[in-house]
Amino acid sequence: MHILNKDIEFVEEQRSCSYFEDNISDIRYKYMYSCSPNSYQAMLERGWRRFGRMHFVPECNTCTKCVSMRIDVKNYKFSKSENRVINKNKDTKLYIRPPSMTMEHLDLYDKYHEFMNRKKDWPYSPIEPNEYSKSYVESKEEYAKEFLYMRDNKLIGVALVDMLPNAISSIYCYYDHDYADLSLGKFSILAQIKIAKEMNVPYIYLGYWIKDHYSMGYKEAYTPFEVLVNRPSLDEETIWEKYEL
8 A cells, every 4th residue: 555645645556446355455544524526526437436435436447347337317218117116106105315324324234234145246245334324424514415215104215425516426226126116226216317407417426337347337227327537646637428229
């Protein structure tokens, strides 16, 4: 690990890759106590992601499989199957508010990850309140929101979302697989697309897409989308191109 400057920016080198067991990765981090909407917009456009006050971007020297992607909201048209998902959730209530933490959040988070451990062999251990707070609640910027999905007065899904004037960033989503028939993960993204259309927000950033990956490949279903072709620094121009499936 090399400390680059006193602004708490550093690169973690040769770490185990989160997506490929035999690969290593290099990740640049910026720990920021505050990040203005304009600064955050510029970082999103250059492939950065955020968890709490920690922002990060991959800088792997030997691999470029993680591709930053964003949904083209204006040209997005809901398919028949997507409209069925939306219709199935006509009784699912959505509340948008600043991020929070309750026992309901923690219990649902653990239930989701325990299920994914069985289904996809994700690593699992119960999350500590302090860890959840640092990752999802601690940064109290105005654009930080949580989408709460409720059914029968019960919390069944949570999506952490950043809402900027010119972008929505989908950070993370977890939900109750007891409601699998509602396709809550898909519904959450569709709900964000509908909101972006209503607010004339041009793009929804879904983070990193890895084609055909068992956990990350699903994102290509939300077409049309654009991919970041280059890996620009914060003072370089970006090159986004429409991806042709």
